[in-house]
Amino acid sequence: MNNYFDSMFARKEFLARLIVHSLQTTSGWLELACAVMIMLSTYWLSLKILSVVSRHTQQQKNIRFPLLHHLFSRLLWPILLFISTIIAIVVWRDSTGESVLWLQITVFAARWLLMIRIIMAILHNAIPNNLFNDYYERSLSTFLWVCFVLWLTSLDTFIIRLLKSLALPVGSTSLSLYTVITGSIIVGIAIIIAMWLSRITEQRILKAEKLDVNLRYVLVKIIKTLLVVIAVLIALPMVGINLTILSVFGGALGVGLGLGLQKIASNYVSGFIILADHSVRPGDRLNINNFTGYVTKITARFVVLRSSDGSEALIPNDTFVSNTVINDSYSSKIMSTNLTMQVAYNTNLPQALEILKEAAAKQVRVCDDPKPNSFVTSFSDSGITLYVNYWIHDPENGFMSINSAILMEIWNRFKEVGIEFSFPKQEIRILNDAGDPIIYDTMPKPVNNVETKPTYPEPLPTELNVSSSYRSGQQTHHDQQ
Known part of the structure; x- marks a missing residue:
């Protein structure tokens, strides 16, 4: 039985020759048609199952396990194709007694497709969406399918042998190009898995309300760093890289930290300090x-x-x-703000101050402790300046809306009780102590045909008294006596 399944998944040598030979026989065309029918039927069945599942999930507002749901939707067709093709291979061999080619290639493709979609699902959950977009997903998928074709055609053996022959000296040892490439791939996979685990851990820790906020962030950073370091230390020996080689890179890293990377190291350490x-x-x-x-x-x-x-x-x-x-929120989140305004001199000041406090205390965002308070701050030219101070418990939502609501409330209350806001006034009065003005004849008449010069009386003394009273610079009152 083991030999039976080993031959089922064994790679075919001289694949091109086998394909040509299969297309020259009737059984080869029947096997190809069977493989195509299995692919189409399993794809149609997967779409039907996913439509039923999607209708069921649409009724639920929140998906409990989004990763499992994503994996199920991505892996359903490869799994159905893989299982159906294996059953077809068993039936084909038992019924015809001939070897399979197209069905075996279909099994290889289903298995490779299954692996690719698992990798993509892990990457989508381990890496933020803005870093791993559709372009990188398509590029990585294309690269993996090229690797599949190379493996299927046995060209990978030649490429691997060539990469192993190219050595890179590092200190007293040497690393082949194949070791470097495979090591980078395995280390990258290990780091991605570590990031995935750290992201899951981060979500759990940040939801733990019993822990302090800063303690949560510290734990998240420490766990993420430890997971990445452990992943690298585990992945390197797996590809045959001795960890003592890292001492060379460690020395270079120490020099880099001492020269150009000290600012980055300082920021990293400072991040832990402030948390x-x-x-x-x-x-x-x-x-x-x-x-x-x-x-x-x-x-x-x-x-x-x-x-x-x-x-x-x-x-x-x-x-x-x-x-x-x-x-501003080191010891307490609440913040203080204030408003100033001027009222007329005939205002009932105790009543106005009480209205200011009540208008501020009426708002939901204003704190009850400490309570709003109001004061008289100055007597200015146009009116009396009043000041109201209050505290709000959600300053992150801004101050514009709360200030507007308090001013509208003060405006309405002042109109109800008849309190007038002050505004600039200017009144001009021109006073004259003499009686009616005298009209002078400025054209002298000649006497005895002798022209005389005009004479004018002394000007009457006048007094000019100017005071103010204008509204918005439009109205001016003149009182002449």
């Missing part, structure tokens, strides 16, 4: 270099600050260790 001492946490409101924003993400190299207008700043981690940072 461990709780100086910066996700959601904090920070002010750095005249930029105010909220912490949305803490990475190994920088912290992302997002301002109220949507712009984002990437601040290196060592900035939080070596420079002064204003953290």
Whole structure:
């Protein structure tokens, strides 16, 4: 039985000659038609099953295991094709007694397709979507199918022998090009699996509400680093690379850290420091270099600050260790804000101050403790300046809406009680102590045909008194006496 299944999955030598020979016989064409029918029928059956499953999942708002659902939808057709082809091979051999070619190639293709789709599903879950897009997926799939053709035609043996003959000296030892390539592939696979496991662990840890937020991020970074290091240490011996060779690269890495990579190393270590001492946490409101924003993400190299207008700043981690940072939410999340306005001098000030406090306290976002408070701050030329101060418990949602709501409430309450807002006034009064103005004849008449010069009386004394009263620069009152 073992020999039977070994021959079923054994690679055919001289494949091109076997294909030509198969196409010259009736049984070869029947086997090819059988293989095509199996491919089409299993593909149609998989579409029907997936349509039923999709209708069932659409009724459910949340899919409990999205990875398993994705794997099922991607692997259903290869699994059906693989199983159906194996059954067809057994039936064909038992009924005809002839060897198979096309059905065996179909089994190889189904097995390879199954492997490719498993790899793609793991990559989609291990790598963020913005890094592993459709272009890279198609390129990797094409590369894997080329490898399948090389393996199927036995050309891989020649290529492997050529790569092993090319040696690369490293210190006292040498590495073949084949070892370097296979080692890179295996290390890459191990790192991807480590990233996948770290991503699953990260999701679990970040959902643990009993742990402190900064402690969660520290655990996530430590676990991710340990998994990647362990993956590399396990993968290298698997391909025959001695770990002592890494001492050469370790020395080069130490020199690089001492010269050009010290800033990166400083940022990486600073990231652990700011998370461990709780100086910066996700959601904090920070002010750095005249930029105010909220912490949305803490990475190994920088912290992302997002301002109220949507712009984002990437601040290196060592900035939080070596420079002064204003953290508005370090000890408490609530923040204070205020509004100022002017009222007329005939205002009932105690009533106006009470209205200011009530208008602020009426808003849902305003904190009850400490309570809003209002004050008289100054007596200005146009009116009395009032000040209201209040605290809000969600400053990340902005101040514009809450300030507008409080001002609208104050406007409506002032209109109800008749309190008038102050505005600039200017009144001009021109005063004259004399009676009616005297009209002078400025054209002198000649006397005895002798022209005389005009004479004018002394000007009457006048007093000009100017005070103000204008609204919006449009109305002016003149009172002449």
